[in-house]
Amino acid sequence: MRAIKTTCAYCGVGCGIRAVVTGERSVKIEGDKAHPANRGSLCSKGTHLGETVGLEGRLLHPMIDGERATWEKATADIAARMQACIDEHGPDSVAFYVSGQLLTEDYYVANKLMKGFVGSGNIDTNSRLCMASAVAAHNRAFGEDIVPLTYGDLDHADVILLVGSNTAWCHPVIWQRIERAREANGTKLVVIDPRRTETAERADLHIPVKPDGDVALFNALLAAQDVDYAEVAARCELPEGFVESRTREHGIESQLFAELASMVASSERLITVFSQGANQSRSGTDKGNAIINLHLATGQINRRGAGPFSITGQPNAMGGREVGGLANMLACHLGFGEQERASVAEFWKTDRLCCGPGLKAIDMFEAIHSDKIKFLWVMATNPAVSLPNAGRVREALAKCPTVVVSDVMADTDTGRFAHILLPALGWGEKDGTVTNSERMVSRQRALFAAPGEACADWQIVRDVAHAMGHGAAFDFPTNASVFREYAAMTQLSVEFGQKLNMTAWSHRSDAQYEAMEPFRWGGDYPLASGASTPSGKPRLIAVTPPLIKAFEKERPFRLNTARYRDQWHTMTRTGHSPKLAIHRREPLVEIHSKDAQALEINDGDLCRVSTEQGESIFRAAVTKSVQPGALCIPMHWTDIMAGSGRTGRLASPQTDPISGQPGFKDEPANLKRL
Numbered sequence: 299m300r301a302i303k304t305t306c307a308y309c310g311v312g313c314g315i316r317a318v319v320t321g322e323r324s325v326k327i328e329g330d331k332a333h334p335a336n337r338g339s340l341c342s343k344g345t346h347l348g349e350t351v352g353l354e355g356r357l358l359h360p361m362i363d364g365e366r367a368t369w370e371k372a373t374a375d376i377a378a379r380m381q382a383c384i385d386e387h388g389p390d391s392v393a394f395y396v397s398g399q400l401l402t403e404d405y406y407v408a409n410k411l412m413k414g415f416v417g418s419g420n421i422d423t424n425s426r427l428c429m430a431s432a433v434a435a436h437n438r439a440f441g442e443d444i445v446p447l448t449y450g451d452l453d454h455a456d457v458i459l460l461v462g463s464n465t466a467w468c469h470p471v472i473w474q475r476i477e478r479a480r481e482a483n484g485t486k487l488v489v490i491d492p493r494r495t496e497t498a499e500r501a502d503l504h505i506p507v508k509p510d511g512d513v514a515l516f517n518a519l520l521a522a523q524d525v526d527y528a529e530v531a532a533r534c535e536l537p538e539g540f541v542e543s544r545t546r547e548h549g550i551e552s553q554l555f556a557e558l559a560s561m562v563a564s565s566e567r568l569i570t571v572f573s574q575g576a577n578q579s580r581s582g583t584d585k586g587n588a589i590i591n592l593h594l595a596t597g598q599i600n601r602r603g604a605g606p607f608s609i610t611g612q613p614n615a616m617g618g619r620e621v622g623g624l625a626n627m628l629a630c631h632l633g634f635g636e637q638e639r640a641s642v643a644e645f646w647k648t649d650r651l652c653c654g655p656g657l658k659a660i661d662m663f664e665a666i667h668s669d670k671i672k673f674l675w676v677m678a679t680n681p682a683v684s685l686p687n688a689g690r691v692r693e694a695l696a697k698c699p700t701v702v703v704s705d706v707m708a709d710t711d712t713g714r715f716a717h718i719l720l721p722a723l724g725w726g727e728k729d730g731t732v733t734n735s736e737r738m739v740s741r742q743r744a745l746f747a748a749p750g751e752a753c754a755d756w757q758i759v760r761d762v763a764h765a766m767g768h769g770a771a772f773d774f775p776t777n778a779s780v781f782r783e784y785a786a787m788t789q790l791s792v793e794f795g796q797k798l799n800m801t802a803w804s805h806r807s808d809a810q811y812e813a814m815e816p817f818r819w820g821g822d823y824p825l826a827s828g829a830s831t832p833s834g835k836p837r838l839i840a841v842t843p844p845l846i847k848a849f850e851k852e853r854p855f856r857l858n859t860a861r862y863r864d865q866w867h868t869m870t871r872t873g874h875s876p877k878l879a880i881h882r883r884e885p886l887v888e889i890h891s892k893d894a895q896a897l898e899i900n901d902g903d904l905c906r907v908s909t910e911q912g913e914s915i916f917r918a919a920v921t922k923s924v925q926p927g928a929l930c931i932p933m934h935w936t937d938i939m940a941g942s943g944r945t946g947r948l949a950s951p952q953t954d955p956i957s958g959q960p961g962f963k964d965e966p967a968n969l970k971r972l
C-alpha cells in the first residue's frame with residue numbers, strides 16, 4: 299500500500315502526515331519524518347485522525363429548505379438569491395463567514411468572488427477569533443503580516459517566553475520541540491499565564507500575570523533592560539514619547555519580576571511565543587506590540603534563535619490571511635489604498651471591486667440584526683456555538699432572510715438555521731494547500747473519493763460565480779489552476795514592497811503542484827533585509843496598559859476560556875473518536891479551592907455559570923490551577939451535544955478596537971452550585 303503525504307487537519311503547527319489507505323474509509327496515520335514542521339512527531343489529535351474519517355452523520359447531498367436538491371438547483375438558487383440582494387439592497391447586503399479550516403484555494407476563490415465581483419468587503423473568517431490581534435500587531439510593527447522566524451529557531455534560543463499559550467495541550471508538537479531543546483541545550487522556559495496550566499507546571503518560571511496584565515508586564519520588562527535608544531533609532535522607527543510610555547508597574551511579585559527581567563537581560567537568543575491567551579483580548583493588538591517592542595528594542599529579532607513568534611490555532615489561518623480572507627485586507631497582503639485597488643482590479647479584470655474594508659465577524663452578525671445583511675454564506679465553521687454571545691448570533695441566523703451553510707456534517711448548530719445546506723469535503727477528501735504558523739506551505743491531499751455528492755469548497759464557489767455570470771474570471775478547471783493564479787497575484791504584493799512572494803509557482807504544471815514538497819515563503823528571516831514599511835524600518839509602537847475591569851458585586855469572578863488537549867473547536871470531528879474523549883469527558887468549570895470552600899462547592903458538583911450574556915451548567919473542578927477569583931471553562935461543547943457547557947453563550951462580544959478580535963479571557967461572571 300502506498301503512503302500519501304498530507305498535512306494534519308487541526309492546529310497551526312501544520313504537521314506532515316504519511317497516510318496509508320487501508321480500506322474504503324480507513325487509514326493508518328504516522329508522522330512524516332521528512333516534513334520540516336514536525337519531523338515525524340504527532341500529537342493525540344493527529345494520531346487519531348483515522349478514527350474521524352467515517353461517514354457517520356455526514357451531509358451527502360445539497361438540501362434546500364430541508365428537501366434534497368440537485369447541485370444545479372442549489373447553485374442556481376444561491377446565485378439568484380445573492381444577485382437579488384445585490385440588485386435590491388447593494389453589494390454590502392451579502393456576506394461570507396469562512397474558516398481557517400478552508401484550504402488556500404477555497405479561500406482565494408471565495409475572496410475573489412466577494413471582494414472582486416460581488417463588490418463588497420464582507421468576507422471575514424473565524425480566524426478573527428484566533429489571531430486577528432497578532433495580524434494587526436505585525437502590520438503596525440513590520441508594515442506587513444509577517445512571522446519573522448521559524449520553528450527551527452526554537453532549537454537555538456537560550457530563553458523562551460510562552461505568553462498566553464498552554465503549548466503542551468494546544469500545540470503539542472511545538473511543545474515536544476521545546477522540551478527537546480531544554481534537554482539538549484538547557485534552554486530556559488518561562489510561562490506567562492494567569493493559569494497554572496500543565497505547560498506552566500513544567501516551566502522553569504511561571505509568571506501568574508493578571509488577566510490583561512501583559513501590556514504592563516512587557517512595558518515594565520522593557521523598562522528594566524539596558525537599551526541604547528540612539529542605537530535603536532538608527533534601525534527602528536522610534537515614535538516621540540515611546541521611552542516615556544514604558545510604564546513600570548507590572549503587577550507581579552517583585553522577586554519573580556526581578557528574576558524574569560534578569561533572564562531576559564542575560565539572554566543572547568530570546569524567543570517569545572504568543573497565542574490566543576494574548577490575542578483574545580480587548581487589548582490584544584497592544585499586547586502583540588508590547589511583545590514585539592521588547593524584541594525590536596533589545597535587538598532580539600532577525601537572527602537565529604530570536605524573535606516574537608505568533609502561533610496560530612488553525613491549520614490554514616495563515617493561508618487565509620495571505621489571500622485576503624480577513625475583511626480588513628483586500629488580497630495578498632494588500633490594503634484598500636487607491637493604487638492597490640487599481641492593481642487588484644486590473645489583475646482580476648473587474649470593474650466591481652469593493653471600495654473598502656468589510657464587516658468583521660462580530661459586526662457582520664450585528665448587521666443582520668440591523669437588516670443591513672440579508673444573505674449570509676457560512677463555510678466550514680459553526681458560529682452558532684463559537685462566536686461570543688452565541689445566543690444573539692442564533693437570533694441573527696434565525697432572522698437572516700437567506701442563510702447558506704457549507705459543511706461536512708448534516709446536523710450542526712449553525713446548519714439548523716440554513717435555508718440551503720451544501721455538502722463540503724472533509725479532511726482526507728480535500729485537496730489543496732495550507733500555510734502553517736512559520737509560513738510553511740504544504741499540501742493537504744485527498745485519500746478517499748468524495749462521498750455522496752460532496753464537493754470542494756472552491757468548486758462550489760466557482761460554480762456559483764459562473765451562475766452569477768462571472769464565468770470568465772472563474773475559469774478554474776483544477777485546484778492547481780487556482781493556486782497558480784494566487785501565486786501570480788503575489789507579484790502585486792512584491793510591487794507594493796511586501797514580502798509575500800509565491801510567483802515561482804505561477805507557471806508550474808498540475809503535476810508539479812501535485813508533487814509539491816513543503817516550502818516556506820520569505821525565507822527564514824524575511825525582515826532581516828528590512829521591514830515592509832515605507833522607511834524599511836520596523837516600528838516601535840507606544841502602548842499603554844488597558845483599564846482593568848473592576849469586580850462587580852453580582853459577578854465577582856473573572857471568567858477565562860481554554861481548549862482541552864484532545865478536542866478541537868466544536869468537536870464536529872474529534873467528537874467521533876472514543877479515544878479522544880477519555881482525557882475530558884465533559885465540560886468542567888475550574889474554580890480555586892479557596893473560592894470553592896467559601897461557596898461550599900465540591901469537586902464534581904454541578905454549577906451554574908452566568909455572565910451578562912447568558913448562563914450554562916458545568917461540573918466543578920476544584921483546583922489551584924486558576925487564581926482565586928478566577929474561573930475557567932472549555933470552548934468545545936455545543937447545544938446539540940450537551941445542552942450544557944455552552945461557552946459561546948457566556949462570552950462577551952466586546953472586541954479589541956484595532957483588530958476586531960473579541961476577548962474571551964476576562965468576563966465578569968457568577969457561579970452557583972445547583
Ligand code: SF4
Binds near residue numbers: 308336339342343
Ligand atoms: Fe495536528 Fe497540531 Fe497535533 Fe501537529 S500538533 S498533529 S498539527 S493537532
